[in-house]
Amino acid sequence: MNVRLAIVGTGLVGASVGLAAKRAGVPHVGGIDADPDALALAVARGAVDLAATSIEATVADAQLVVIATPVATIRGLAADALGSNTTCTVTDVGSTKATICAALERESRFVGGHPLVGSETQGPAQASAELFDDSPWFLTPHVSTDPERYRLVQEFVGALGADTVEIEPTAHDRLVALVSHLPHALANLLVNQVGAAAESAAPASLRDMTRVAGANPRVWVDIFLDNAEALVDVLGEHRRRVEELEEALRRGDPGALTAWIDEAALKRPR
Amino acid sequence: MNVRLAIVGTGLVGASVGLAAKRAGVPHVGGIDADPDALALAVARGAVDLAATSIEATVADAQLVVIATPVATIRGLAADALGSNTTCTVTDVGSTKATICAALERESRFVGGHPLVGSETQGPAQASAELFDDSPWFLTPHVSTDPERYRLVQEFVGALGADTVEIEPTAHDRLVALVSHLPHALANLLVNQVGAAAESAAPASLRDMTRVAGANPRVWVDIFLDNAEALVDVLGEHRRRVEELEEALRRGDPGALTAWIDEAALKRPR
Numbered sequence: 313m314n315v316r317l318a319i320v321g322t323g324l325v326g327a328s329v330g331l332a333a334k335r336a337g338v339p340h341v342g343g344i345d346a347d348p349d350a351l352a353l354a355v356a357r358g359a360v361d362l363a364a365t366s367i368e369a370t371v372a373d374a375q376l377v378v379i380a381t382p383v384a385t386i387r388g389l390a391a392d393a394l395g396s397n398t399t400c401t402v403t404d405v406g407s408t409k410a411t412i413c414a415a416l417e418r419e420s421r422f423v424g425g426h427p428l429v430g431s432e433t434q435g436p437a438q439a440s441a442e443l444f445d446d447s448p449w450f451l452t453p454h455v456s457t458d459p460e461r462y463r464l465v466q467e468f469v470g471a472l473g474a475d476t477v478e479i480e481p482t483a484h485d486r487l488v489a490l491v492s493h494l495p496h497a498l499a500n501l502l503v504n505q506v507g508a509a510a511e512s513a514a515p516a517s518l519r520d521m522t523r524v525a526g527a528n529p530r531v532w533v534d535i536f537l538d539n540a541e542a543l544v545d546v547l548g549e550h551r552r553r554v555e556e557l558e559e560a561l562r563r564g565d566p567g568a569l570t571a572w573i574d575e576a577a578l579k580r581p582r
Numbered sequence: 583m584n585v586r587l588a589i590v591g592t593g594l595v596g597a598s599v600g601l602a603a604k605r606a607g608v609p610h611v612g613g614i615d616a617d618p619d620a621l622a623l624a625v626a627r628g629a630v631d632l633a634a635t636s637i638e639a640t641v642a643d644a645q646l647v648v649i650a651t652p653v654a655t656i657r658g659l660a661a662d663a664l665g666s667n668t669t670c671t672v673t674d675v676g677s678t679k680a681t682i683c684a685a686l687e688r689e690s691r692f693v694g695g696h697p698l699v700g701s702e703t704q705g706p707a708q709a710s711a712e713l714f715d716d717s718p719w720f721l722t723p724h725v726s727t728d729p730e731r732y733r734l735v736q737e738f739v740g741a742l743g744a745d746t747v748e749i750e751p752t753a754h755d756r757l758v759a760l761v762s763h764l765p766h767a768l769a770n771l772l773v774n775q776v777g778a779a780a781e782s783a784a785p786a787s788l789r790d791m792t793r794v795a796g797a798n799p800r801v802w803v804d805i806f807l808d809n810a811e812a813l814v815d816v817l818g819e820h821r822r823r824v825e826e827l828e829e830a831l832r833r834g835d836p837g838a839l840t841a842w843i844d845e846a847a848l849k850r851p852r
Binding site: 428448477490492496497498499500502503504506507508510512514519520522523524527537543547548549553555557561566569570572574577580581582 | 764768774845847
């Protein structure tokens, strides 16, 4: 794909965007990161062709800018990029969308985005050109988003190997609270409760369920706080379901337990 | 290991005991299963040398009998084996131990056991000689257990490749409620709550966390009911922890969330 690309934030996701873009034939990728080591490693890995030293320099020649920094910093950096280069299209990879898209709702050149590739790793060392292959990548255009800009981002996301899922920003946040933030929160809760008991006895199921626990506090605290309302809702619903299970166990009710497991067998993602 | 072995119940775990025993040089393995197809498949796979048609015939010549049936049936079958062959040692692989060991507390030839190899599969088709390698295998001797019988079972478990963990039956049930039954229950709860939302968007973390969901209702309903009291305790503690998280999210408290994730990073089983 022939587009001049700039990446702001060359951690795991940003550097993977660079590698997947190079795989898709993107001729030039500029990049910047607050951490000079992360930026140097992204260059060394071939994810970034040119390391810049300022946001202005990074986006100066770009047609498409991808903001791949922690969610709390995205709207400020997106506004900087849009202000500094008055023709480029800007998208992001933040795990929450309502706050960011509301802050940028007048920007016709901004298209909110979120690749669903949650990982327990971080940093450009773990980056991969294949990270997005066949994974969902949410795009959350708002009312003022220019359709041409949307199509550019959609084409780019497809070129990276991902499947575009178009969704309204608030609906996105409710969906990821359920399919991503709730499982992540349960992994942390489970690890903290099990604690030292897992030292003598950690079955494979427990290791699988807690693989993401403890990952990237700097990233996840932002995500949890930014999506706090939706996450509180799904956690409340979870507690109600736990109470129902406790009641079935107290009653010694095999029918209720069988129905509950059968429902899970039907609904399990494969 | 030179012991005449009989296996009652040739599903995933029973047939794997047979395969691992053959690997360890056990010369003769007799077997029986309520399901003739499961028994025939265990024979075809080499897990059982001789298929029997009655419990009496199965255990007649055995020095060691392993009961590998669903937990609700174990104490009855163990009593049958002990009554039918007055010299053999009997052990089991049930996921709960307090009820079974209490029912057999006068039997000096019974040693409660539980290999921690929870799996989402079932049946002898999935059996493997390697299933127990480097996994914990709980042994729960009771007051009247003969030390010589205990040593035989301990040697056998080691020959199968597992690591013996000796623990009191009630302590065992509290431990597995936490490290095995709670994660399993959370996988089911999570799948049932996420439901159809996972169809458009199932991140790898969600798939990992729900791998065991919906598995083997016939086996798990028994386990959950037999360990209901301990499981209700850990589920109540889980709900208290979920409420604490909800409160931190409502307060918008980054310090509490960071401490919570940092604790998980320290405690995560590796």
